[in-house]
């Protein structure tokens with residue numbers, strides 16, 4: 535897979551929908567558009583094919599400036615348009631396009647080479663900042679993620695809102711790779727198809743292309759809540775799970791997504807088990823160590839959390855749980 539680069543956008547892009555985009559952009563493609571300030575803002579969209587808000591917000595931005603000079607050069611990466619044509623995160627045979635970037639733990643492949651090439655190209659262009667735009671499948675507030683607790687990163691994230699998540703795992707994410715060369719954020723814009731998510735992301739991009747510099751002062755602690763992702767929770771492969779079915783080993787509570795960004799107490803239940811001797815989850819801390827027992831226990835046939843924590847990205851979508859994870863667990867950073 536050779537990286538495609540273009541210096542102009544296909545005309546129909548300004549009116550295309552995410553499902554038909556594949557006809558215009560059949561392969562992952564990096565577009566470079568000139569602007570008044572030459573160091574480009576890098577924006578990636580559709581790394582996950584079903585997360586359309588970033589594409590729609592970008593399209594709105596491009597429509598706004600159609601026929602005009604952009605305030606700043608833009609480099610835009612359209613990721614998995616093939617998965618987008620089917621409305622899914624990724625195809626079964628593909629790697630996750632937000633796990634292929636330098637620093638990744640997946641084996642080298644065409645996609646990891648492509649991602650490394652993009653980072654090199656953007657470094658040579660003296661990239662101004664990087665924004666990667668995603669959606670959640672569960673009920674979550676909007677928030678920005680950073681991989682460095684650096685003033686410029688936090689300033690860029692705070693432009694999106696007061697809620698910020700800091701993490702260093704999973705590895706191989708876009709914003710982790712760009713964090714090595716410029717201020718970088720990931721936006722999580724709620725569920726796809728929500729008008730407010732599109733507006734919020736559009737306003738954010740429009741603000742960012744007007745920035746002359748990124749503030750280097752600390753963000754006022756009154757304006758910011760930073761949570762640190764301390765663990766990733768997965769369901770062990772081979773464990774049959776579901777929300778309603780009675781023929782599975784692990785029945786998850788139907789209202790788990792209400793716990794997202796909520797402080798939950800030790801003893802809070804996540805689901806029921808048919809075999810109380812078999813832990814269905816595996817929990818990995820940010821060093822990559824297994825810490826399952828520090829977070830979960832089985833009491834009678836109930837799966838419970840062991841200590842006070844705050845989950846994020848809990849979802850009822852079983853495919854996302856299988857392809858990504860069940861949730862992340864966070865702690866508030868006191869500043």
Ligand SMILES: [Zn+2]
Nearest residue numbers: 582585668669
């Ligand atoms: Zn995503």
